[in-house]
Amino acid sequence: MPYPNTNDTIQLLTKLVSIPSPSGNTNEIISFVESYLKQLNVETKRNRKGGLIATIQGIDNSKHRMLTAHVDTLGAIVKEIKPSGRLKIDLIGGFTYNSIEGEYCEIETSCGKKLTGTILMHQTSVHVYKNAGKAERNQENIEVRLDEVVHNAEEVRELGIEVGDFISFDPRVQLTSSGFIKSRHLDDKASVAILLQLIKQLKTDKIELPYTTHFLISNNEEIGYGGNSNITPETVEYLAVDMGAIGDGQSTDEYTVSICVKDSSGPYHYQLRKHLVQLAKEHGIDYKLDIYPYYGSDASAAIRAGYDIIHGLIGPGIDSSHAYERTHQSSIENTAKLLYHYVQTAMIQYQ
Template identity: 85%
Template sequence: MSYPNTDEIFQLISKLVSIPSPSGNTNDVITFVESYLKELKVETKRNRKGGLIAMIGGQDDTKHRMLTAHVDTLGAIVKEIKPSGRLKLDLIGGFKYNSIEGEYCEIETASGKKYTGTILMHQTSVHVYKDAGKAERNQDNMEVRLDEVVKNAEDVRALGIEVGDFVSFDPRVEITPSGFIKSRHLDDKASVAILLELIKQIKTEKIELPYTTHFLISNNEEIGYGGNSNITPETVEYLAVDMGAIGDGQSTDEYTVSICVKDASGPYHYGLRKRLVQLAVENQIDYKLDIYPFYGSDASAAIRSGHDIVHGLVGPGIDSSHAFERTHKSSINHTAKLLYHYVQSEMIE
């Protein structure tokens, strides 16, 4: 028995996180995934929201499965061009300003021009501002310093930069000799890479799935509604593949697959959760059950939108979620193994 290749997944993660894709501006990364699947001769289509749906036929076409992971990421948008020539930001997604202080970023104009900059406190210089360390990290105090000769708002607008332009963060991706990958946006591009490698294995090894299976690469998860549509009436089981949250009181770690019991939306389907645990035990897959208290997924979005489905959530454990994220090869490996067995398993009764 072979499993999805973890080294190839790591290389794919590196490529994905290097493509800017804050929620609302995801066409480039969707095009990358679309091209990847086209080479595998996998049938795909885009929905009107810009997400991508792949489909692989199964032995039973009367009952379907859907697996989803999202390529949209945290980011920002230009809220204001200050008289100083610096940019005020409005955040995209649920994170805090302190997590992007000092980060390199890229501003993309409506015409497609791209400029670089750095996200800083207005009161950064300790030689000038007595409260440099104590001032609150918030929208009023943080700004983008452009890497262009700009002395006022008119200079900035002359570059083509305007309110509404998207701002993406430098991922700073790195694979370490000890088996870690650290980068921004492992949420959820690590899971996207796992699904793409799984699809590749299904196609290249001609694995016959028991049920017609859809793979949704969603592009609005970080703002709450990436996976709430395009679910076929035949879909019975809907599994979101997204990061497991690590912190005090959590059982999730960077070395196992996390199976979510409950998040802010409520409990996930008990029967599907038990089936996932059963598959892990039967196939020597290391797993942890966990609750994510401040979390929602594409599966919970699908439930909220009224779909009559069985929903679940699994994923690799990601440290420092929505900041400088990291996970280990073993967590990617166990997640990939669980999904490999899941798509070939019988549905719950």
């Protein structure tokens, strides 16, 4: 079976995670994806929010499918320039301050200049601060130490840094000999890499899809509204490809494709879920069913926006979500296989 090459997917993934793209500042990575798809002669267009829609015409144009994955990531923004020359930050997306303590970061000024720094507690030195380990990790105590010779706020502003400048985190991507991929922002760039490789395979093998299929590369998912628009009236099935969350009480792991039953928005479409499970069984694809209690996807955002669609959610299992994440190549492979078969099947009977 000519499945998308997993090694190629992982190499593409390393490129994607290395392009800074916090929600609100995603033009660089959207341009990268746009260029990748144009080389495959895939029809693309940008929406007004800055996302990208790729379309492959199918045999039946009266009914459409849409698949989505998001390139926007967690990040931060300059909240205040402190008198000391350090930066107070405000978070972009849902994560905790302790998950970024000690991380290298990049600050991009409004004129495009990029400077580096480190995210630290103000009370970091145990030789100075008696309660360094007990101090709360919050906006008041976490700050950015710039890698520049600055002594006050005025000198920081002379560098071009101002309130509102975007801050991205060093992904620290690493591939292990045992098949693990460790990096920030696997949510959801692992899924984006899988979709791009799927499109490449479809085009290379000249596979004719049963329905016109849209691939939305959304850019505002982490803040709740990436995939809630630009859905054609003909769209019947809408499948979000996003990470599977791992933790206590979860069945998702780093080796299978996770099929979401329910998240904080409620259950996903029962018939579509059963269809995905049946495909996995028929083709020997390792999968897990799971519930993500504190989670929402582009598919659930589309439902909330009022679209009359059949919605589903699958994705590779990601450990330590919204922190320094990890998955395994087998999870990427199983997700790719399920998607490969799904886009070539008949739609479920919804009437």
